Amino acid sequence: MTNKFTNHMVTSLPEEMLAEIVSHTASGSLTDFVNLRLTCKAFLGASNYDRVFEKVSMENVSFVSWRKSERVFQKRCMAARNAEALYRKGMVDCFSRKKPDSGLRCLKTATEKGHVEAIYARGIIFICLGGELREQGLRILSSLDLVKSNKRSSKIIASCRSKTEKILSCMWVYESLAVPKRRDCDRDRDRDRDIGESTNRSSSLEGQAWEASNNIGHCCDSCFWDREATLFCNLLRKYLVTGC
Template sequence: MRKESSKCITYCLPREILVDIASKVASQSLADLYHLKLASKEMMNITDDDYVYKHAYLDRVPFLRITKIPQDSFLRRCRSSGNLESLYRQGMEYYFLNNELCDEGLGMVRMAAQKGHKRSMYAFAMIVLMCIDARRRFFGLEELEEALAFLRFLRNHKCVLRCRNEVGELVSSLPWSMCSYLVMTITPCLCSSVPCTNTWRPRIGSEYLETEDDDDNDPNMCENCRWDHEVEEFYENFIP
């Protein structure tokens, strides 16, 4: 009965609407997408559209895979279809775990960030503000300004803490013995005023943010102090 109902739907609705429906299913659950694929041959064809892979939800797909598994071909298809989460993951893997592809990996993270992927925005910003590789590559003014612009965007959308935790969870899970070429260091403070008369502080009056609403966005406060604090928090909580 289910297959007959599915076949009726595929005949009644235009393909573009069906693809859009399938993409929304994919953005919520890969398990539901799998069941949708099995509904009929017509739905199998619909769910194979690039637009569906572009919106696939990957949070439950492990970042690091010890052995090659069928998910690898799925993730490659997601990347080739423009899935930003997949691009971000590949970029982070290259940057942290492959010395030869380090620059390419950072380029992937930056590209995903430029297209609006929030985790990539945060990851790129932290790399620029905090990381120097074994070749002592310092980031220039262009990268710094872009990193700060990403952080402002995340702050305005009240998702700095969420992105910190999500990116930090990924970074802290990395096998650091495989990326010994990477040197993590706290760069000189963005704020050069000592002491800063308008230094940033959370709205709650403590040194920690408990919710996004505790991040005081008062324009009179020093923005550089805010991001110096963010680098400290990320470093202390997630860097081995």
């Protein structure tokens, strides 16, 4: 009785409304999304909308798909312009498939959707490319709004670094980036003098740990992102496949 009544209520709802329910569920959990699709034909039909796959969580899906089912799922998410799927394809295209134009387009679209790690990666790449792109990279990274608090900033940076390392460790890295030219600002030089640091820190960053550091807020934005880009380049070299 209860199941029949519930099924009747579900099937009586417009498919547009069912799609909204599925979309909300999918954005929170891929497992819940799959289970909801299995409950009845109405939800199964409503789950095929692009807006559902645009928002579906990819948290439990491998960064680089080896299984056919995952590749099909990621392709469907890409077609729906899912921000996480775009970010993943962008990173793979840039650093593994040697398709930087395609990769940067994917990262740009993910950035426009507010994907934090895509903003981070695209901004860092532009800084490393230098010239006018460097200034564009700084503008992109400014949208992360790291000035609110050091605690919040550290969490954002730590999350971006963690995501970057996870995806790079899952793929064959064939492309690296040039370490950006070091630029010292007055605040940086004052800090160096106070703590007795060497003025040539580009080499000292070579082995620096890939964790959110305490230097957020102790230098200008430009210098901070130069350091971050150097760490990003070091990580790329760590996973770079040589001799191919």
